[in-house]
Amino acid sequence: MPHLEISDLITVTDPRSGARLPVHRGEVVHRLREAGDRRAARIVAALPADRHDVLDPRAVDRLMIGVHTELQRLSEELRLGERLVHVLGPLFEAVRATVPGPLRLVDVGSGLGYVVRWLAAHGPLGPEVELVGVDLDAALVGEADRLARAEELDCRFVHGNAFDLPEAATVYVSTGVLHHFRGPDLAEFFRAQAASPALAFCHFDIAATRLAPVGAWVFHRTRMRHPLGRHDGVASARRAHTDETLLHAAAAPGMRPLLYEPRGLANPFCTTLRPIIGVRPELEAPLRRALGRAARRLVGPEQLVGAAR
Amino acid sequence: MTPQDAAPALAGALIALGLVDSAFSGFRAYAGRDARIRKGRAVVRASLRGLAVGGGLLLAPVFTAGAVLLAAADRHRAYAALAEGGIGFLVPLACYATAVLLSLAAYLVLPFRASTLAMVAGLGPLTLLRPLAVAAACAGVLVRGAGVSALLVGAVAGAAVLSVEPLVHRRWYAVPRG
Ligand SMILES: C[S@@+](CC[C@H](N)C(=O)[O-])C[C@H]1O[C@@H](n2cnc3c(N)ncnc32)[C@H](O)[C@@H]1O
Numbered sequence: 040m041p042h043l044e045i046s047d048l049i050t051v052t053d054p055r056s057g058a059r060l061p062v063h064r065g066e067v068v069h070r071l072r073e074a075g076d077r078r079a080a081r082i083v084a085a086l087p088a089d090r091h092d093v094l095d096p097r098a099v100d101r102l103m104i105g106v107h108t109e110l111q112r113l114s115e116e117l118r119l120g121e122r123l124v125h126v127l128g129p130l131f132e133a134v135r136a137t138v139p140g141p142l143r144l145v146d147v148g149s150g151l152g153y154v155v156r157w158l159a160a161h162g163p164l165g166p167e168v169e170l171v172g173v174d175l176d177a178a179l180v181g182e183a184d185r186l187a188r189a190e191e192l193d194c195r196f197v198h199g200n201a202f203d204l205p206e207a208a209t210v211y212v213s214t215g216v217l218h219h220f221r222g223p224d225l226a227e228f229f230r231a232q233a234a235s236p237a238l239a240f241c242h243f244d245i246a247a248t249r250l251a252p253v254g255a256w257v258f259h260r261t262r263m264r265h266p267l268g269r270h271d272g273v274a275s276a277r278r279a280h281t282d283e284t285l286l287h288a289a290a291a292p293g294m295r296p297l298l299y300e301p302r303g304l305a306n307p308f309c310t311t312l313r314p315i316i317g318v319r320p321e322l323e324a325p326l327r328r329a330l331g332r333a334a335r336r337l338v339g340p341e342q343l344v345g346a347a348r
Numbered sequence: 349m350t351p352q353d354a355a356p357a358l359a360g361a362l363i364a365l366g367l368v369d370s371a372f373s374g375f376r377a378y379a380g381r382d383a384r385i386r387k388g389r390a391v392v393r394a395s396l397r398g399l400a401v402g403g404g405l406l407l408a409p410v411f412t413a414g415a416v417l418l419a420a421a422d423r424h425r426a427y428a429a430l431a432e433g434g435i436g437f438l439v440p441l442a443c444y445a446t447a448v449l450l451s452l453a454a455y456l457v458l459p460f461r462a463s464t465l466a467m468v469a470g471l472g473p474l475t476l477l478r479p480l481a482v483a484a485a486c487a488g489v490l491v492r493g494a495g496v497s498a499l500l501v502g503a504v505a506g507a508a509v510l511s512v513e514p515l516v517h518r519r520w521y522a523v524p525r526g
Pocket of ligand 1: 111114149150174176179200213214215219
């Protein structure tokens with residue numbers, strides 16, 4: 040049975056125009072039942088809809104903002120910002136050694152923009168790195184922008200599609216997004232970035248350990264109030280891509296794929312999210328140097344079999 | 349020292365534990381409702397709200413204990429039973445609180461990787477186990493053979509501390525803000 044996330048089904052955006060499309064509640068409920076997920080079907084059946092059974096878009100937006108606000112708490116508790124900087128710091132150091140001039144980090148699927156706003160508030164990458172968030176969900180982009188302005192943070196948010204990137208970047212990053220892309224979409228996601236002038240990507244997602252669904256259940260149960268957040272949190276841990284899938288998909292032309300903290304090397308209690316990295320080949324050596332001892336956590340496809348043992 | 353002699357200290361320790369728990373409950377009622385990055389002041393405010401609500405609710409077990417003593421035919425025996433029950437109530441809670449404080453200290457001082465361990469193996473599951481810790485405390489009252497009146501006081505205290513988070517949440521944080 041496929042694991043579906045409710046949030047993917049109740050917000051549908053036309054990938055070309057970016058326009059919000061109407062969603063029929065009954066169809067979503069039917070799809071979830073077909074997938075054997077009665078609980079998710081009940082959650083959707085309780086959402087408000089008009090007399091044509093179209094989900095109320097404003098209620099859905101409010102719900103998505105609420106759930107993402109709760110989700111941010113998990114990112115805060117798992118120190119996502121520090122986790123990112125641990126890898127992004129050395130990555131930008133390597134990039135700086137290669138290209139002079141202003142740099143731009145683009146967070147794809149930025150949601151409420153926690154990562155971008157955290158980086159803007161703490162400034163660990165330096166002032167010359169422009170910080171941009173891109174997301175397909177206009178309501179989340181609007182809220183991310185409002186939050187950034189409320190705290191006068193130097194970053195911006197753009198409404199756009201990960202497969203048709205509106206913003207050029209030096210480094211593309213994301214957190215908790217990869218598991219939403221299934222089948223050929225995953226490789227396409229990396230390919231689009233590899234085909235751009237970007238020098239690297241660094242995408243963090245849930246490590247597909249055996250512990251991940253249990254940990255996700257405990258965390259979403261204790262930290263999230265809305266049943267949708269609790270449901271999707273566990274579903275996303277079940278949908279997390281394996282190390283092999285990530286390394287295979289990230290092997291886009293012109294990029295050297297590297298997985299940081301693969302399953303075999305990492306303690307599943309400490310590694311909740313970790314990145315799949317792609318760097319232009321000339322950046323690999325400077326990146327390893329900048330990482331220092333931590334470079335031993337980095338594996339390419341050729342090492343994965345050995346590391347997993 | 350008999351349990352009766354220790355009773356005031358016991359009551360003080362239980363109330364202090366209840367108040368600390370209330371402050372944490374206030375924090376939990378707020379956490380996840382505010383997506384700003386800098387929210388130190390809001391965290392302090394939420395903790396104080398928890399403390400205020402908890403302070404009020406903890407009067408309930410205090411009054412219940414008072415009523416038990418006033419209604420007792422043998423006040424001396426009732427006092428002894430409450431003191432005995434207090435010990436039974438405190439031991440499981442003290443174990444729980446120690447585990448929470450150790451996890452919290454580890455979370456706050458250790459680097460991010462080890463702090464994740466403190467969160468994943470400590471603070472997360474411990475939050476889930478909170479009602480069970482209260483149930484264990486009530487069971488502790490029975491194990492000490494303190495009787496139904498002491499159990500009643502314990503149950504009221506348990507209900508009071510478990511109510512702080514939902515009450516603070518409903519009163520101040522029902523709608524996400526930022
Ligand atoms: C689980 S959320 C993660 C949000 C945020 N990165 C975080 O860590 O809190 C996944 C996000 O990906 C966005 N998303 C999904 N498909 C997308 C696409 N094709 N292009 C851009 N964003 C997309 C969703 O709108 C949602 O905000």
